[in-house]
Amino acid sequence: MDLLTFMQQMVNGFSLGSMYALIAIGYTMVYGVLRLINFAHGDIMMVGAFLAYAVISIFNLPFSVAVLLSVIISALVGILTDKIAYKPLREAPRISLLITAIGISFFLENAFTVFAGGVPRPFPVPEYMQNIFNVSGVIFSTSSIMVPFVTLILLLAILFVLYKTKYGMAIRALSFDIKTVNLMGIDANRIIAIVFALGSALAAVGGIFWVINYPSVEPMMGVLVGLKAFAAAVVGGIGSVTGAVLGGFIIGFTEVVVVAFFPDMAGYKDAFAFVFLIFVLLFKPTGIMGKDLEKSRF
Amino acid sequence: MRKIIGLSVATALTCTMALAKEINVGLILPMSGAVAAYGQNAEVGVKLAHKLQPKLDNGDEIKLILVDNKGDKVETANAATRLISSDKAVALIGAMISTNTAQVISIAEKKHIPVVAPAATNDKLTMRKKYANRVCFTDSFQGSVVANYALKQNKKNAVVIVDQATVYSLGLAKAFKNTYTKGGGKILKKIRITSGDKDYKAIISQIKKINPDIIFLPVYHPEASMIARQAKELGLKTTMISGDGVANQTFIDLGGDAVNGYLFTDAFDYTNPPTKKSAEFIKAYQKQTGSNALNAFSALGADTYNLLINAMNKCEDPTNSECINKEIKKTKNFEAVTGLISIDKDGNAIKSAVIKEIVNGKAEYKATVNP
Numbered sequence: 001m002d003l004l005t006f007m008q009q010m011v012n013g014f015s016l017g018s019m020y021a022l023i024a025i026g027y028t029m030v031y032g033v034l035r036l037i038n039f040a041h042g043d044i045m046m047v048g049a050f051l052a053y054a055v056i057s058i059f060n061l062p063f064s065v066a067v068l069l070s071v072i073i074s075a076l077v078g079i080l081t082d083k084i085a086y087k088p089l090r091e092a093p094r095i096s097l098l099i100t101a102i103g104i105s106f107f108l109e110n111a112f113t114v115f116a117g118g119v120p121r122p123f124p125v126p127e128y129m130q131n132i133f134n135v136s137g138v139i140f141s142t143s144s145i146m147v148p149f150v151t152l153i154l155l156l157a158i159l160f161v162l163y164k165t166k167y168g169m170a171i172r173a174l175s176f177d178i179k180t181v182n183l184m185g186i187d188a189n190r191i192i193a194i195v196f197a198l199g200s201a202l203a204a205v206g207g208i209f210w211v212i213n214y215p216s217v218e219p220m221m222g223v224l225v226g227l228k229a230f231a232a233a234v235v236g237g238i239g240s241v242t243g244a245v246l247g248g249f250i251i252g253f254t255e256v257v258v259v260a261f262f263p264d265m266a267g268y269k270d271a272f273a274f275v276f277l278i279f280v281l282l283f284k285p286t287g288i289m290g291k292d293l294e295k296s297r298f
Numbered sequence: 299m300r301k302i303i304g305l306s307v308a309t310a311l312t313c314t315m316a317l318a319k320e321i322n323v324g325l326i327l328p329m330s331g332a333v334a335a336y337g338q339n340a341e342v343g344v345k346l347a348h349k350l351q352p353k354l355d356n357g358d359e360i361k362l363i364l365v366d367n368k369g370d371k372v373e374t375a376n377a378a379t380r381l382i383s384s385d386k387a388v389a390l391i392g393a394m395i396s397t398n399t400a401q402v403i404s405i406a407e408k409k410h411i412p413v414v415a416p417a418a419t420n421d422k423l424t425m426r427k428k429y430a431n432r433v434c435f436t437d438s439f440q441g442s443v444v445a446n447y448a449l450k451q452n453k454k455n456a457v458v459i460v461d462q463a464t465v466y467s468l469g470l471a472k473a474f475k476n477t478y479t480k481g482g483g484k485i486l487k488k489i490r491i492t493s494g495d496k497d498y499k500a501i502i503s504q505i506k507k508i509n510p511d512i513i514f515l516p517v518y519h520p521e522a523s524m525i526a527r528q529a530k531e532l533g534l535k536t537t538m539i540s541g542d543g544v545a546n547q548t549f550i551d552l553g554g555d556a557v558n559g560y561l562f563t564d565a566f567d568y569t570n571p572p573t574k575k576s577a578e579f580i581k582a583y584q585k586q587t588g589s590n591a592l593n594a595f596s597a598l599g600a601d602t603y604n605l606l607i608n609a610m611n612k613c614e615d616p617t618n619s620e621c622i623n624k625e626i627k628k629t630k631n632f633e634a635v636t637g638l639i640s641i642d643k644d645g646n647a648i649k650s651a652v653i654k655e656i657v658n659g660k661a662e663y664k665a666t667v668n669p
Contacts, residue, residue: 005507016497113330118331214528215527220331264488267462
């Protein structure tokens with residue numbers, strides 16, 4: 001492979017991986033505090049994309065306002081799902097929570113199918129996101145180069161919240177022991193709501209980037225992306241935020257590398273991503289950045 | 299005396315009213331899910347055809363029962379079973395894509411209920427099947443049309459992007475390959491993708507290195523539109539050609555500027571109505587929607603219904619599924635919306651195809667290819 005194609009594939013991998021990373025952070029944070037794999041998370045990303053679409057095409061507001069509103073409302077949707085679906089099950093076995101999460105996922109998919117119909121809609125991508133740059137033969141658009149940067153900034157922001165603020169301390173404490181934290185006078189439910197809000201906001205950002213790069217909005221769009229982001233979170237070490245981002249990049253690159261080196265296997269790139277997940281689990285069950293299963297915290 | 303006449307007229311009326319039955323016809327279409335655009339187009343056609351001709355010649359009323367299969371295999375199987383067993387449908391129309399139509403056919407075959415498929419083109423669907431019929435052409439015909447067209451444009455090197463998850467794509471790719479290589483064309487590479495994926499940048503970067511004359515994409519519109527968009531972004535300018543999987547407005551909406559110059563085969567072109575019946579139907583369509591841009595899948599949907607009604611009219615008992623099936627297979631030169639249709643003994647339609655090019659966001663007629 002020549003250097004040019006290699007560089008092009010690296011750019012492709014970076015932009016794809018960042019979008020997985022953004023969504024993986026939400027999986028990892030919710031798992032960190034609740035020990036719950038929130039399978040509805042991929043659909044929150046779809047909700048974020050749909051909200052942005054609705055704000056632009058129905059209310060004719062500018063793109064930046066759409067992003068802001070979408071992120072805020074998605075965060076509220078995240079909090080709401082926790083309040084309605086997960087909060088009553090705090091004392092229930094983990095498996096009930098997992099099943100509820102799958103139920104919420106189906107609910108969101110079908111609710112949007114009812115309201116928006118199943119036909120994919122074109123996302124109105126603003127002109128300045130579609131600028132194409134050509135750096136000595138390596139081609140990328142504004143959006144595909146923006147995603148990795150935004151991801152890194154958001155990762156730093158999340159790490160700042162987790163390690164430098166009072167709420168971050170509460171979140172980390174919560175991930176050790178919910179009951180004790182309650183005894184210390186911290187409202188655990190409020191902290192969990194914050195976690196859901198942060199994760200959902202990131203998923204919305206991921207969803208908006210997703211539809212900028214692949215401008216088609218439909219109710220099922222979050223399913224496969226959600227699964228891959230979940231794989232990314234596990235590969236990186238579920239419970240670790242930095243791990244989630246790392247895992248996102250790894251899954252993104254795996255997909256691109258499979259196509260680049262084995263073009264005949266391009267159709268099986270999803271399988272490769274998941275086989276990779278299985279291997280990581282076999283040799284390092286806690287993922288790359290994960291410590292041990294009981295105590296890995298962010 | 300007047301009273302008696304009035305009474306007898308009234309009885310006569312109630313008698314005919316009681317005699318005229320309601321006959322259920324099942325309609326299985328994807329109204330949601332990834333291929334919903336196809337199903338919704340077809341529904342428009344079937345419903346309009348039904349509105350124009352809601353009754354059989356003997357006065358029996360046709361009742362259409364629509365079930366959304368979401369483009370999903372399991373949902374399709376459930377829908378077919380439900381329509382046959384609990385709704386007592388005498389015939390089924392649907393589904394849209396070949397994969398799902400195969401489910402409908404396998405169930406209908408066991409229950410001896412005829413199926414008329416509007417747009418499922420896979421060759422194998424009707425093979426060794428007694429109750430499977432379709433009003434669209436087959437992939438082997440469509441594939442050879444595309445291959446011959448590419449060869450005629452002197453595009454001798456092709457890359458084929460095949461969706462390994464759909465029988466439509468695999469069948470069409472095979473048909474294309476047969477004609478193309480026989481005609482002196484060379485397939486430089488066959489790239490496999492899986493439907494549902496959105497990111498094709500890695501694949502496009504590869505194709506740029508191969509640099510073919512033409513790219514053949516026997517895939518559905520969600521994938522084709524994303525490939526076209528990302529190809530434009532990465533500066534790949536090779537002509538792309540597809541089968542009828544991209545023959546709908548959603549493809550153009552999703553693809554935007556990127557699909558200008560895109561070629562595809564279609565069953566029908568509203569600017570060139572092939573029969574008197576199609577001109578009439580387009581007029582009715584315009585009356586209902588205000589536009590004469592009748593989609594090929596809507597036209598095919600109307601054809602399934604009209605063909606079925608035509609067969610039922612020929613049966614003494616229009617609820618006799620065996621008879622309906624026999625009459626469908628006897629159809630010769632039936633004047634349909636998409637042109638003259640003859641059904642062969644396998645249930646396949648023999649008819650012509652149309653090639654179109656997308657120019658400034660509109661599909662423009664280029665040529666008609668006869669079988």
